[in-house]
Amino acid sequence: MSSEHDDQSRRQDEETTQRPEPFEGDPDQVWDVVVVGAGPAGAQAAYAAAVAGRRVLLLEKCQLPRYKTCGGGIIGPSRDALPPGFELPLRDRVFAVTFSLDGRLSRTRRSKQMLFGLINRPEFDHQLVRAAVDAGAQLRTGVTVSRVEQHGPLVSDRRTVAVVLAKGSGEPERVVRAHAVVGADGSASRIAAHVGVRTHQVDLGLEAEIPVPPTVAEDWAGRVLIDWGPLPGSYGWVFPKGDTLTVGVISARGEGAATRRYLEDFIARLGLAGFEPSVSSGHLTRCRAEDSPLSRGRVLVCGDAAGLLEPWTREGISFALRSGRLAGEWAVRIAEAGDAVDARRQALNYAFAVKAQLGVEMGVGRRMHAVFSRRPGVLHAAITGFRPAWRAFARITRGHTSLAEIVRTHPVARRALDRFDRIEEAREERVAAR
Template sequence: MDNDVIVIGAGPAGSTAAREISSLGWNVLLLDKSRFPRDKPCGGGVTIRTDELLPFSLDPVIEDVVYGAHLRLRDGRIVTRYTKKPITYMTQRIRLDAFLVEQSQRSGVEFRDGIAVTHVRRLAPDQFEVIDRSGEKYTSRVLIGADGANGIVSKNLGYENPIERAIAIEGNMPFFNGIPEEYKGMVGLNFGLVKGGYGWIFPKGDHLNIGIGGWKINVGNSLRSDLANLCDIYGFDFSKLEQIRGHHLPLIRPGTLVSAGGSAVIGDAAGLVDPLSGEGIYGAIASGVSIAPSVDNFLRGQSTALDDYHFFIADSIIPDIEKSRALMEIFHVLPDPFVWLLQHSDRFWSPAGSLIRGETTYSEIVNHFGKVLGSSLGPISKLAQLVSGRKAQLRSPDCQ
């Protein structure tokens, strides 16, 4: 074999997995189709719990630290809340991803950018072949797909993820003399424009990231005009919005396989996105960290070791995603009661801040508000699905 491990995709999931595995003494090749540094459509929020997963500081790429939010409701009311502790960090993917790749290289990872993989195949349970656009072939004992929701690893190896897709569009509003004061250390969230979604304004060093997203079935082809409306509501000139891009958000369902033999998918390729917030960087880095011990054991001869990664996702990540999905269904249909509680109840706002920081989980939040909320969460979520007009589709993957 040319390599012990090949990781396809050098976003936060891929670079983290590559670094963690390389630090255990294995030969790792990290491939990405783009030339680095490259940008990605993403709000760029990094939660506190995400930062704590890493053995190094993200300070070099943090552009703002968020302590609160301006929440705007359908009727135009604005609710503003603050916390004493940071809620999240703001960065740009062009800087974050390049920084994470650099850290992986320092751990011994071989990184090749500008390599567009066109086909992968399993030659044996512990033997894989990767072919790029030029026809060059690479082989490895383990293959990890970190190449996004429509990645080549999932397509070629049979990871037909049963995921629902949300869609978002965003752009950057430049401010050459500094961003507006009201957005320094604050985010703006709008819950009145799209059904089953929200708009956002995120602070960066010299610009605001402005975007809007929701379920495909609800927003249809109107997102660009919705984004223009969002800018208008907040007094921004849509014509000055730069780098407008759309992207899909993959959401995993219970029962989805994320590993098979010596292969696995991580991050967006596994659908590890928070349904309520749309945040995916935590799922990316958490899966990158958690897969390393399983890969190490697999390479040491434990043929079923990658099952441990699958069970970790199934037992530790998916239950919280499902709680988030249920809360999302309720919140986007009936946002006013939640926002009222955020505005008037510190007993509600304080856990909400802890949730965003990652100090607590969705499951713990549900338990915090008692058995009534916990027992009613499922039925209320189903009702909210019907009200919002969105139907879930479940399929079982056939990974070989």
């Protein structure tokens, strides 16, 4: 409204009703796609929708750049999923991996070709967001989404979704509307709760960013450490990034105290206990159940919000980038859908695409996690003492193949995994019969 009197009347009306107000501009404005969360999955979804020429709004609760608990390894599938022309802000290039079994039986494997790269997540994520913005997406930070609604008074018609934003203490909520919404708001996602995402596996990752002097940094340059840990399914890592070492461990949720002890012992064993971490953080990773939904109505989820990550290694960046791209592409189709039936068809097609591209990898990863949880020594012996296993590891990290492809095409690997599955089934039957 143009006059001061009209502005005052409008404010009084809003204070009286406490109804959600428009986020900005025309209250009838409807975005084609709203993406919630500006991590790799969300930025990739916003980019994919924006390059298709759609009006895209990207919402992020934090100010950017922001820290994220993550080792920051960029393997081949992550590199291949990046937007065209994207220049990775690599802090180091990895040519060697030291493997150890809870600090014992250490062995280093080396490669003439780069295995993978290492990035700082704040830089990497921020650069992905810039790519989305350059493609035409609009970014709003410091915005928290409280809920989404697909029915009710906030929804202007059956082709829209209301995204309700928390404005602050004592102030009314605001609302933005879109023809499609992508939830990429992390493992504690509110959009995932709306969709009904169910998890099969939850793990706790703890990490420290440890600045080190040049003499220590030089010893780690170009080399990472992977330590198969003392807890079932656990492992630790050291990833060098210039003058800082990213040191972390991950294990099943419910073992918080033991996981913290593992990290403390791990750091002490490495001789790094005397250096003060610049950041210490923790994060839960949630891996979806196989039958968990990926959509509800005109709302899709991707990345951590969908529980999409590799269950054995808990590698999530490549899954975030790939699922984010798919979510952005299918969100455009949902935005164009003229009715609920067509929107549902496009959402199902998104789920089929995710399962075809990522579901098989996750299925094999679950089986490998079961093997690793019970027999870490077997995997350590294979990868450090059996050259074909090391070559397979190198080819996977470079993006030349995948774990699922190796199991599918190599009879020895397939038979070994099948045999372990049978052993596990027999063990579970014995336990159930007691």
